[in-house]
Amino acid sequence: MAASATPEAELVTVVEPERRLTLPSLREVWEYRDLLAMLVRRDVSVRYKQTAVGALWAVLQPVALATVFSVFLGALADVPSRSGVPYAIYAYSGMIMWLAFSKAMQACADSTVASADLLSKVWFPRLVIPLAAVLPPLVDFAVGFAVLLVALPISGVGIEPTIVLVPLAALLATAVALAGGLWFAAWHVRYRDVQHLVPFLLLVGLFVTPIVYPFSLVPEYAQAFYALNPMVGVLELYRWMLFGDLAAPWYAVLVPFVVSAVALTGGALYFRAAERTFADVI
Amino acid sequence: MAERDLAIDVENVAKRYRLGTGAGTLAERLGDALRLRLRRPPGEEFWALRDVSMHVLRGEVVGVIGQNGAGKSTLLKLLSHITLPTEGRITLRGRVGSLLEVGTGFHPELTGRENVFLNGSILGMRRHEIAERFDEIVEFSGIERFIDTPVKRYSSGMYVRLAFAVAAHLDPEILLVDEVLAVGDIDFQRKCLGRLQSVAGGGRTVVFVSHNLSAVKQLCNRAYLLESGRVIAEGSSDTVVARYLQSAGAVQHAGVATVGEGVERLGGEDARLLRVSLLDAAGDPSDRLHLGERFTVAVELDVRREFPDTVVELGFTAADGMRVASAFTSDGGAGVLALAPGRHEIRAAVDAALLPGEFTLDVGLHRLTGATLDMVNGVLAFTVLRSSQDGGDVYPWGQVRGSVRPRTVWTVGEPSAVVPE
Numbered sequence A: 001m002a003a004s005a006t007p008e009a010e011l012v013t014v015v016e017p018e019r020r021l022t023l024p025s026l027r028e029v030w031e032y033r034d035l036l037a038m039l040v041r042r043d044v045s046v047r048y049k050q051t052a053v054g055a056l057w058a059v060l061q062p063v064a065l066a067t068v069f070s071v072f073l074g075a076l077a078d079v080p081s082r083s084g085v086p087y088a089i090y091a092y093s094g095m096i097m098w099l100a101f102s103k104a105m106q107a108c109a110d111s112t113v114a115s116a117d118l119l120s121k122v123w124f125p126r127l128v129i130p131l132a133a134v135l136p137p138l139v140d141f142a143v144g145f146a147v148l149l150v151a152l153p154i155s156g157v158g159i160e161p162t163i164v165l166v167p168l169a170a171l172l173a174t175a176v177a178l179a180g181g182l183w184f185a186a187w188h189v190r191y192r193d194v195q196h197l198v199p200f201l202l203l204v205g206l207f208v209t210p211i212v213y214p215f216s217l218v219p220e221y222a223q224a225f226y227a228l229n230p231m232v233g234v235l236e237l238y239r240w241m242l243f244g245d246l247a248a249p250w251y252a253v254l255v256p257f258v259v260s261a262v263a264l265t266g267g268a269l270y271f272r273a274a275e276r277t278f279a280d281v282i
Numbered sequence B: 001m002a003e004r005d006l007a008i009d010v011e012n013v014a015k016r017y018r019l020g021t022g023a024g025t026l027a028e029r030l031g032d033a034l035r036l037r038l039r040r041p042p043g044e045e046f047w048a049l050r051d052v053s054m055h056v057l058r059g060e061v062v063g064v065i066g067q068n069g070a071g072k073s074t075l076l077k078l079l080s081h082i083t084l085p086t087e088g089r090i091t092l093r094g095r096v097g098s099l100l101e102v103g104t105g106f107h108p109e110l111t112g113r114e115n116v117f118l119n120g121s122i123l124g125m126r127r128h129e130i131a132e133r134f135d136e137i138v139e140f141s142g143i144e145r146f147i148d149t150p151v152k153r154y155s156s157g158m159y160v161r162l163a164f165a166v167a168a169h170l171d172p173e174i175l176l177v178d179e180v181l182a183v184g185d186i187d188f189q190r191k192c193l194g195r196l197q198s199v200a201g202g203g204r205t206v207v208f209v210s211h212n213l214s215a216v217k218q219l220c221n222r223a224y225l226l227e228s229g230r231v232i233a234e235g236s237s238d239t240v241v242a243r244y245l246q247s248a249g250a251v252q253h254a255g256v257a258t259v260g261e262g263v264e265r266l267g268g269e270d271a272r273l274l275r276v277s278l279l280d281a282a283g284d285p286s287d288r289l290h291l292g293e294r295f296t297v298a299v300e301l302d303v304r305r306e307f308p309d310t311v312v313e314l315g316f317t318a319a320d321g322m323r324v325a326s327a328f329t330s331d332g333g334a335g336v337l338a339l340a341p342g343r344h345e346i347r348a349a350v351d352a353a354l355l356p357g358e359f360t361l362d363v364g365l366h367r368l369t370g371a372t373l374d375m376v377n378g379v380l381a382f383t384v385l386r387s388s389q390d391g392g393d394v395y396p397w398g399q400v401r402g403s404v405r406p407r408t409v410w411t412v413g414e415p416s417a418v419v420p421e
Helices: A026-031 A033-047 A054-076 A087-114 A128-134 A137-154 A161-190 A194-207 A220-226 A230-243 A250-275 B026-038 B072-079 B112-122 B127-141 B156-168 B186-201 B213-219 B237-245
Strands: A002-005 A011-015 B006-019 B044-057 B061-066 B087-093 B096-099 B174-178 B205-209 B222-227 B230-236 B256-258 B271-279 B295-303 B307-318 B323-328 B337-339 B342-350 B357-367 B372-384
Touching: A026 A033, A033 A128, A033 B112, A033 B127, A054 A087, A054 A137, A087 A128, A087 A137, A087 A161, A087 A194, A087 A230, A128 A161, A137 A161, A161 A194, A161 A230, A161 A250, A230 A250, B006 B072, B006 B205, B044 B072, B044 B205, B044 B230, B061 B072, B061 B213, B061 B237, B072 B087, B072 B096, B072 B174, B072 B205, B096 B156, B112 B127, B112 B156, B127 B156, B156 B186, B174 B186, B186 B205, B186 B213, B205 B213, B213 B237, B222 B237, B230 B237, B271 B357, B271 B372, B295 B307, B295 B357, B307 B342, B307 B372
Parallel strands: B061 B205, B061 B222, B096 B174, B174 B205
Antiparallel strands: A002 A011, A011 B087, B006 B044, B006 B087, B222 B230, B256 B271, B271 B295, B295 B342, B307 B323, B307 B337, B307 B357, B357 B372
16 A cells, blocks of 8 residues: 655555565554554553453552562562562562563554454554554553552652653563564464464563562573563663662663664564455454 | 546456465464475465456446455455455545444444544544534434443444444545445435435545445446456446346346256246245345345246146245245135246235344245145345334344244233232
8 A cells, every 4th residue: 555645635545466575654653643542542441441440450460469479489489689679669660560561562462363353344554553552551550650659668768860761661661562562463363373372472571581580680691691581671771760770781771772673673564564464364 | 538537446456365375373374385385376266356447437426236255345345455456456546435344443342432433533534523523423323312321232223323423424535335234224224325425426436335236226327247356247327237137147136036047946847937036125126124024025937838726835944944934825815826838927925024134035836736846945045134124123132043033912911910019
């Protein structure tokens, strides 16, 4: 599909076979920004409709998980936290970020199949679908983070000025989720294997990312390899913003930027090529 | 004809589907990929459209008709760029809006109001455009009172009304319409047709794909007839509809079945069924009936010998293969028919009280002795819709249990007899 305006500002659309590798048109996505906003709003408002505690779920889940890890890892297995930060706070802070990331990645991977109805009946820039899927978990993160802001001073941890940067860390996590999710979203149309693969990868990710244990627990010889997981860098950057010192080597923090830039571009190219046949195979 | 006057220019478009490939597991796909390297082409190919060209002027209202599987939906999908052609190109001048299926993207948990905005933006409207037309949309739908109720509590009729209202207020230069008029009650259908007519009259270009031949005739100046993925006729809609109705073969065209050679029939050469038509309450051939709608079955037959004692049989078979109702001339007013050699048309006005669902019609000509002169099972297929013509009677349950709804008069006893105070 290509659209261009003639001198009279009339839209001319040409539908013809496409074989070249191209990036999705961001101008088209921009023209459909209202749709993007509506889809995000739909997901946010539908998520907690007809639930008893509503948006409280955004807090209950990380609190419950952080409690479980505090008991089993923090207390029973004696896993350390950062110096001066109670284990429960450390685990909770990691959990809200990880849950937001994993929800974003999962929703993005499932987005195309979940919107099969739309994809096979209406045209709009396809990229809107995975984009709309990664954004709603940011709302959950914001709610969870608000609770953290209250919990930090109560538990005796000071609030660092760098904390104002935390939204950027959440955006970076979203970018990583989109970078991976785009590939999965495109694959999912053809291979339903994705629905089994992504939850499994995310479960593994929970253990190979410093969420409920500190980076320092990883032996030095393995750190470079460990840091290849882009979420390691995201979590360490985020912890630096929260607690004021960087516990991981600088290169670990660079990884998510490089990975998301490369994988996003590749994912966008791949998604654009795959979307041509979405309606035919979904 | 200057190129600029063309709103839609379809040039030699073809669309190929590969059968047997596509969605599957990764393992199957890897297997396919390996085989693909060794020998191609893999799998079976199916050309949904072949060498289709179509030129639609600005402001023209063009119909596309054809049997199921002729390629109409594929053509619409290409025109709305949901999918891309394998060959050829389509040029569209102007903003395109499509009513491929009303209510796409409606979310059951959201209210009518929220869904108007969601659906409108899915159809390509900007938020402020929807806000400007919101009152008009709600008024058109006629469900003002329920606009803040989640649509999961709507009846299917209300749902369709709201969905069509949104789509009908899209303001594109080119409007693609598919079958939306098959839904809703007759008043609402009339309203939709009226809306389409005013859209068409407003200088907009409309491509209308439908089984509703009378609507095509009424709305369109020109029509295309598709068969097996090719355009086989093009011209004034009256001519093309007529051509469609008389197409040769034993195939069914929306309520009319011509019994040609090669049709599986029982019986000999002394008498033959020629044509069977299902006419709706308005007397038009149709393969869709409303709930409770009385219809007429017209049977044309050719008799080669004189028969003093014939009986015509109509049978209705549900989708599960069960014959659910039967009627014979011998149990109606006509009694036993004495047929002279020649062509005859026999009409039966039927009040079958069928429940919504898919049915096939069996037609037979027998003698009182029990001998079958001719019989074709499943000569026609038709659908009974979920609402009556005036919308006053709607089948409300999700699942349809049974095939026949006996006309029933209910009486309810005194309240005290049911619940003691």
